[in-house]
Amino acid sequence: MALLEVEDLVVQYYTDDGVVRAVDGLSYEIRAGETVGLVGESGAGKSAASRAVLRLLDGTGEIVGGEIRFRGRDIRELSADDLQAIRGNEIAMVFQDAGAALNPVYTVGEQIAETIRVHEDASDGEARNRTIALLDRVGIPNPAARYADYPHEFSGGMQQRAVIAMALSCDPAVLICDEPTTGLDVTVQAGILELLAELAAKSETAIQLVTHDLGVVAELCDRVLVQYAGEIVERAPVDELYYDPKHPYTVGLLAATPRLDDDRERLPTIPRPAPDLVDPPTGCRFHPRCPYAEDCCASRRPSLVDPVSGRPVDGDPETHVAACLEYTGDLEAGLDYEVQIRDDADSNCRERKQQGEPR
Amino acid sequence: MSLGRYVGRRLAVTVPVLFGVTALTFSFVHLLPGDAVDAIVGFRAVSPATEAATRAEYHLDQPVWDQYLLWLRDAITLEFGESPVTGRDVSATIGRRLPATLALGGAAWLLALAIGIPAGIVAAVRAGEPADEVGRLAALAGIATPNFWLGLILLFVFSVRLGWFRVLPPDAPLVSLATAKFLVLPTITLGTASAALVMRLLRSSMRRELDATYVTAARAKGLPERTVILKHVLRNAVLPVVTVAGLQLAFLVDGAVVVEGIFSWPGMGRLLVQSVLQRDYPVIQAIVLVIGIAIVLANLLVDIVYAILDPRIRY
Structure with a gap:
């Protein structure tokens, strides 16, 4: 049994335009200690899927189907007290906008210490000392003095470190990071990524990393889930995804990722906007934007299969699977793209280049 | 900035505002149409001698800024004189x-x-x-x-x-x-x-x-x-x-x-x-x-x- 198992999760938002199925039949699992990336464009339902895990959907969001099992218990069935005992304690969350996630009228130290006080039988002094140690651990200089600072006295990067410290305060089994580096400038991003990488490597904490940035995923994750229009379209160990992407959407995402030595005038983009989730496309949801789409793609919905055998997804989360009709032998012309892998010995860093070449 | 300094600065700003309040309060009598003496004596016909005496009693024969300073000096010590209508001490009345x-x-x-x-x-x-x-x-x-x-x-x-x-x-x-x-x-x-x-x-x-x-x-x-x-x-x-x-x-x-x-x-x-x-x-x-x-x-x-x-x- 995996630590966190999400099965057939369906999340809906009720808007003036209609019912939006932000998450539609999502299934994945996270095992203890591993780091799993959830990638996709804005609006793919990544944040909704992540917030649903702690039943923290905003606005009109509602979980309408599926199961979210943490250590075998369905989070949807938990009482308010049981849920509070898990939130921040066993499953913690790092928010995208750290500045907004901190309450402006309480000190940073107090906001971390209160998490410790609520979950553990710690005195004010103990909670304070542990908070200072946490601030030190996430790389905040002079932590004892910064304890009494208010959020507005922290820089953006320091705020994000403080939010990470808050999430780590009770040694959670699962850490959900929702776009943790978006909105930070590049050097600050690098610092936060380093901190997360250290966490991923050293601690027992499993990390679910939600991002649109494939570069971040490459640095941190063991496995990757690619989400498109509320569904998972590809799942693979991280190296396999970069060296051998199987879904045309993944290929498009990789091609659109900028590289340091880019000599391309323009990055290739995936044509047309992301689909309207009030009225999603029939068949394969990616077909209106897919360069390899054929007639059958508009009518038949692909399921996640092993690209080699074409057999449906088995129990092993390490298996590389993709949801494309190609792998069930339904496409006549097949997928036509090549993956270029560049080894750059001088910088001792592997550059990966993938390009989808539409016919 | 500490809270103490903030409060100190805010208090300092209050002082000129209070002066403004006193100046406006003082001048509204002078801005009213008619002579203040008429008002004080209750718009009755009085002899020129009484009028002059009243004028002197309330320092109305002096320049207006002198009058203000005199009034302010009294106001600071909560001394508003007697009511010309009831004859009672104004401060005592308000104090009650x-x-x-x-x-x-x-x-x-x-x-x-x-x-x-x-x-x-x-x-x-x-x-x-x-x-x-x-x-x-x-x-x-x-x-x-x-x-x-x-x-x-x-x-x-x-x-x-x-x-x-x-x-x-x-x-x-x-x-x-x-x-x-x-x-x-x-x-x-x-x-x-x-x-x-x-x-x-x-x-x-x-x-x-x-x-x-x-x-x-x-x-x-x-x-x-x-x-x-x-x-x-x-x-x-x-x-x-x-x-x-x-x-x-x-x-x-x-x-x-x-x-x-x-x-x-x-x-x-x-x-x-x-x-x-x-x-x-x-x-x-x-x-x-x-x-x-x-x-x-x-x-x-x-x-x-x-x-x-x-x-x-x-x-």
């Missing part, structure tokens, strides 16, 4: 009336907060549910009911018909059970509209804060919903309420004119009405000054409470 007004205004203000804040929280948390709808209707009724009408109805029902309360204030000290009991109806009359205002303001302010990311973050930490609302949301949401509550405090001091009339309460409101009717200028001047100072002090208090609640304001 002010505690009564503060007692009624303070009670009404506390009632407004004691009802408005919890009701606002409940309405915001239960938005769209029956409790919120009931609150909305009650607040609408509270704001829309003129206080003179409410006062008369309460007086008629509870004092005249049911006999639960006295119709006239008891002949008892201000701090006594009998007076406290008598003050129930005037307090409700004066506090209802403020309570409704505070409630609606807090409700909308909390609704706005409830959507903030820090609220989701507080829930994600596993804090009980009670802590999320009362610790995290309320402290942010209460800021606009502080502004209004501070001004309400000042308005309750002078806004009691009508309510004091209905309940025959011997406060400054009734004194003001009497003085205006009798053209008792020194008394009016002193009352206007007291109200002006009350508003300045209320604003000062608001700014200090603001800075205590929200550390960003200290900068």
Whole structure:
């Protein structure tokens, strides 16, 4: 049994335009200690899927189907007290906008210490000392003095470190990071990524990393889930995804990722906007934007299969699977793209280049 | 900046404002049409000798800025002279009336907060549910009911018909059970509209804060919903309420004119009405000054409470 198992999760938002199925039949699992990336464009339902895990959907969001099992218990069935005992304690969350996630009228130290006080039988002094140690651990200089600072006295990067410290305060089994580096400038991003990488490597904490940035995923994750229009379209160990992407959407995402030595005038983009989730496309949801789409793609919905055998997804989360009709032998012309892998010995860093070449 | 320095700076700013208040209060008599002497003698025909004597007594024969400085010197020592109408000492008169007004205004203000804040929280948390709808209707009724009408109805029902309360204030000290009991109806009359205002303001302010990311973050930490609302949301949401509550405090001091009339309460409101009717200028001047100072002090208090609640304001 995996630590966190999400099965057939369906999340809906009720808007003036209609019912939006932000998450539609999502299934994945996270095992203890591993780091799993959830990638996709804005609006793919990544944040909704992540917030649903702690039943923290905003606005009109509602979980309408599926199961979210943490250590075998369905989070949807938990009482308010049981849920509070898990939130921040066993499953913690790092928010995208750290500045907004901190309450402006309480000190940073107090906001971390209160998490410790609520979950553990710690005195004010103990909670304070542990908070200072946490601030030190996430790389905040002079932590004892910064304890009494208010959020507005922290820089953006320091705020994000403080939010990470808050999430780590009770040694959670699962850490959900929702776009943790978006909105930070590049050097600050690098610092936060380093901190997360250290966490991923050293601690027992499993990390679910939600991002649109494939570069971040490459640095941190063991496995990757690619989400498109509320569904998972590809799942693979991280190296396999970069060296051998199987879904045309993944290929498009990789091609659109900028590289340091880019000599391309323009990055290739995936044509047309992301689909309207009030009225999603029939068949394969990616077909209106897919360069390899054929007639059958508009009518038949692909399921996640092993690209080699074409057999449906088995129990092993390490298996590389993709949801494309190609792998069930339904496409006549097949997928036509090549993956270029560049080894750059001088910088001792592997550059990966993938390009989808539409016919 | 520390809170102490912020308060010090804010206090320093208050001093010139208070001078402004005194200057305006002083000059309004001079801005009125007609001669101040006519006003002082009550618009009666008097002999030139009496007129000159009056002019000299009130220093009206001197330049206006000298008059202001003289008046200011007296005002600082709370010396407003005698009322030309009643012959009584103005300071003593106000000194007798002010505690009564503060007692009624303070009670009404506390009632407004004691009802408005919890009701606002409940309405915001239960938005769209029956409790919120009931609150909305009650607040609408509270704001829309003129206080003179409410006062008369309460007086008629509870004092005249049911006999639960006295119709006239008891002949008892201000701090006594009998007076406290008598003050129930005037307090409700004066506090209802403020309570409704505070409630609606807090409700909308909390609704706005409830959507903030820090609220989701507080829930994600596993804090009980009670802590999320009362610790995290309320402290942010209460800021606009502080502004209004501070001004309400000042308005309750002078806004009691009508309510004091209905309940025959011997406060400054009734004194003001009497003085205006009798053209008792020194008394009016002193009352206007007291109200002006009350508003300045209320604003000062608001700014200090603001800075205590929200550390960003200290900068």
